[in-house]
Amino acid sequence: MATVDGFLELDGVKGESTDAKHKDKIEIQSFQWGVHSASNMATGGGGGVGKAVFSDFTVTKKVDLASPVLAKFAATGEHIAKGKVIFRKAGGSAGQQDYQTYDFEKIYVTGLAISGGQDGEFYETLTLSPTKFKWEYKKQGDKGSLEGNTVVTVDRAKNTAA
Secondary structure, three states: OOOEEEEEEEOOEOOOOOOOOOOOOEEEOEEEOOEEOOEOHHHOOOOOEOOOEEOOEEEEEEOOOHHHHHHHHHHHOOEEEEEEEEEEEEOHHHOEEEEEEEEEEEEEEEEEEEEEOOOOOEEEEEEEEEEEEEEEEEEEOOOOOEEEEEEEEEEOOOOEEO
């Protein structure tokens, strides 16, 4: 199984990554998000699906230079214009390659919680709510190279996906 690295890039927010390709970005420890649509199949009348409900994007990271800046965004309710989540994994002779990306627009910081200390590290759980995002996934072939891609763009304000 490939080792996966994750990075978060937000306009005006500097992280502490020293990675050559992702310098000054925020290093991600874990990531989660989801979507669901309620259906009414059990109520008769032909069924259907309701409006999609998206969870916030949740990122776990070490407390770093970005943490106080992100807390300020959460406290003031100001949005961050653009951002990006990048995941990469080993790609054969090409080395580490970006295989999954999320491009965000008009991002609100909806939560920030600090925990830890027992192992000498403090961690932050950060929740982000973008108004619009594009998710791109690239398949990894047998020899490690990336082959083809799948993309969806979601506008949460308009409840559309393309």
